[in-house]
Amino acid sequence: xxxxxxxxxxxxxxxxxxxxxxxxxxxxxxxxxxxxxxxxxxxxxxxxxxxxxxxxxxxxxxxxxxxxxxxxxxxxxxxxxxxxxxxxxxxxxxxxxxxxxxxxxxxxxxxxxxxxxxxxxxxxxxxxxxxxxxxxxxxxxxxxxxxxxxxxxxxxxxxxxxxxxxxxxxxxxxxxxxxxxxxxxxxxxxxxxxxxxxxxxxxxxxxxxxxxxxxxxxxxxxxxxxxxxxxxxxxxxxxxxxxxxxxxxxxxxxxxxxxxxxxxxxxxxxxxxxxxxxxxxxxxxxxxxxxxxxxxxxxxxxxxxxxxxxxxxxxxxxxxxxxxxxxxxxx
Amino acid sequence: xxxxxxxxxxxxxxxxxxxxxxxxxxxxxxxxxxxxxxxxxxxxxxxxxxxxxxxxxxxxxxxxxxxxxxxxxxxxxxxxxxxxxxxxxxxxxxxxxxxxxxxxxxxxxxxxxxxxxxxxxxxxxxxxxxxxxxxxxxxxxxxxxxxxxxxxxxxxxxxxxxxxxxxxxxxxxxxxxxxxxxxxxxxxxxxxxxxxxxxxxxxxxxxxxxxxxxxxxxxxxxxxxxxxxxxxxxxxxxxxxxxxxxxxxxxxxxxxxxxxxxxxxxx
Numbered sequence: 001x002x003x004x005x006x007x008x009x010x011x012x013x014x015x016x017x018x019x020x021x022x023x024x025x026x027x028x029x030x031x032x033x034x035x036x037x038x039x040x041x042x043x044x045x046x047x048x049x050x051x052x053x054x055x056x057x058x059x060x061x062x063x064x065x066x067x068x069x070x071x072x073x074x075x076x077x078x079x080x081x082x083x084x085x086x087x088x089x090x091x092x093x094x095x096x097x098x099x100x101x102x103x104x105x106x107x108x109x110x111x112x113x114x115x116x117x118x119x120x121x122x123x124x125x126x127x128x129x130x131x132x133x134x135x136x137x138x139x140x141x142x143x144x145x146x147x148x149x150x151x152x153x154x155x156x157x158x159x160x161x162x163x164x165x166x167x168x169x170x171x172x173x174x175x176x177x178x179x180x181x182x183x184x185x186x187x188x189x190x191x192x193x194x195x196x197x198x199x200x201x202x203x204x205x206x207x208x209x210x211x212x213x214x215x216x217x218x219x220x221x222x223x224x225x226x227x228x229x230x231x232x233x234x235x236x237x238x239x240x241x242x243x244x245x246x247x248x249x250x251x252x253x254x255x256x257x258x259x260x261x262x263x264x265x266x267x268x269x270x271x272x273x274x275x276x277x278x279x280x281x282x283x284x285x286x287x288x289x290x291x292x293x294x295x296x297x298x299x300x301x302x303x304x305x306x307x308x309x310x311x312x313x314x315x316x317x318x319x320x321x322x323x324x325x326x327x328x329x330x331x
Numbered sequence: 332x333x334x335x336x337x338x339x340x341x342x343x344x345x346x347x348x349x350x351x352x353x354x355x356x357x358x359x360x361x362x363x364x365x366x367x368x369x370x371x372x373x374x375x376x377x378x379x380x381x382x383x384x385x386x387x388x389x390x391x392x393x394x395x396x397x398x399x400x401x402x403x404x405x406x407x408x409x410x411x412x413x414x415x416x417x418x419x420x421x422x423x424x425x426x427x428x429x430x431x432x433x434x435x436x437x438x439x440x441x442x443x444x445x446x447x448x449x450x451x452x453x454x455x456x457x458x459x460x461x462x463x464x465x466x467x468x469x470x471x472x473x474x475x476x477x478x479x480x481x482x483x484x485x486x487x488x489x490x491x492x493x494x495x496x497x498x499x500x501x502x503x504x505x506x507x508x509x510x511x512x513x514x515x516x517x518x519x520x521x522x523x524x525x526x527x528x529x530x531x532x533x534x535x536x537x538x539x540x541x542x543x544x545x546x547x548x549x550x551x552x553x554x555x556x557x558x559x560x561x562x563x564x565x566x567x568x569x570x571x572x573x574x575x576x577x578x579x580x581x582x583x584x585x586x587x588x589x590x591x592x593x594x595x596x597x598x
Contacts, residue, residue: 094428109423113348125337
């Protein structure tokens with residue numbers, strides 16, 4: 001299959017001005033700034049096939065966003081090779097830009113004071129879409145994202161979830177074949193998150209678009225991407241099947257119990273590894289396979305007000321990946 | 332072309348989004364005109380004598396002329412570029428197949444169209460009230476020269492403003508100060524926005540006339556008023572053209588450097 005994204009030994013360094021505290025120190029740094037070099041990406045390499053949907057996970061500041069910005073041509077790589085669809089992204093050729101899109105969960109392209117339809121009209125002109133293509137694309141996206149009645153309301157009056165859906169319409173109106181999504185569900189409630197995840201999965205199947213989706217939250221990737229790249233401190237810690245990552249490194253689930261009454265806390269140790277007791281909250285680590293049974297057991301034997309089952313925090317999983325030293329397991 | 336017409340339209344709509352703000356901005360404009368007008372009117376009202384070769388009629392013509400030119404040349408949207416860069420909103424446009432300079436020039440034109448439209452009404456009303464002596468140029472050759480000098484003024488201002496704004500790439504925190512210093516103080520002073528430049532001593536005036544700012548307001552107005560000979564009009568347009576080329580070249584260079592320094596912030 002054809003490689004759509006090709007990254008080889010890519011590094012990116014930022015020069016940061018260090019701010020000192022205090023007025024006098026601040027004044028001196030105005031004339032004599034202290035600079036520090038931060039290595040955001042350290043010789044990372046990977047490639048992505050056509051139509052693949054890849055999850056890019058790692059804690060905040062790991063280098064996910066930097067990678068996406070380089071792939072979309074916003075940042076100049078310090079060294080290494082980057083190629084997307086055969087283009088050098090940094091040149092930002094019109095032919096390239098017409099084929100890609102970058103969606104950032106915390107950045108909007110919609111004109112704040114105007115209805116979204118104005119931005120869409122503008123995008124139609126900028127991407128030089130024919131009336132037919134534009135209307136077809138718009139109809140499909142509007143229906144899938146259920147935003148028909150939001151198009152004519154000034155963007156500033158919409159909720160975050162509504163806005164995000166319209167952002168997706170604006171980002172996809174030109175039918176890009178490569179899509180970079182940077183935490184598209186950040187700040188949304190569970191329902192809205194699910195809606196967007198389902199849409200992305202559907203879009204990937206329908207159009208065969210190649211997609212990279214970043215998140216600092218593993219739940220976000222579960223059920224969407226088959227392949228994940230785990231990145232931490234600018235290095236790739238894992239690149240392979242998500243199922244393998246989970247089987248190997250995320251064997252346990254986090255069960256959080258909120259008690260309605262005091263109880264014998266020792267009894268929790270019979271069920272699973274107690275991670276934290278902070279009444280009324282008790283956090284347990286329980287093997288993935290038996291999590292459901294354990295939950296039932298807890299409900300039966302303890303005064304439970306609320307109970308949730310969650311994935312372990314990504315930081316914990318990554319720590320384990322590093323500790324066990326399994327790097328870049330093949331797909 | 333359609334692309335840029337659409338940008339023009341959206342930009343135009345945007346200006347109207349906050350109607351009250353818009354209204355207040357126009358009120359401020361009218362007050363500004365009144366202040367400048369009454370300042371010069373007071374200076375010259377007590378005597379019939381001339382200062383620096385300007386009598387009351389001439390100075391009021393100058394002031395009114397500058398006001399009209401200011402609406403055309405100095406009204407601009409590209410002042411937002413610095414903010415776009417430091418907030419990271421530049422990202423949105425960099426990702427689109429559109430020329431960034433053309434995009435902002437288009438928005439400038441849209442802002443100018445709006446400004447000219449409203450200023451025309453305001454200035455007309457003020458004219459009826461204050462009755463300054465106006466000068467109507469009838470010579471078509473002079474009018475054409477004026478138009479050419481005006482086009483260069485618009486282009487020059489765009490390039491200068493853009494250059495000042497993209498300082499933001501290298502020092503995002505100081506862009507506003509730079510903008511204020513250049514646009515409000517230096518540019519207004521050197522372009523004849525505050526006083527007629529020809530009241531300056533000969534040698535200073537000579538120096539000023541070789542700077543690009545001179546061609547923003549003072550030069551086009553002098554051409555319109557018929558105070559410049561054909562030869563000097565020609566010479567002036569050549570100098571303006573020269574500055575336009577030099578500054579455009581500098582702009583492209585700095586822009587490329589800026590993009591390399593750009594961190595696409597705001598996450």
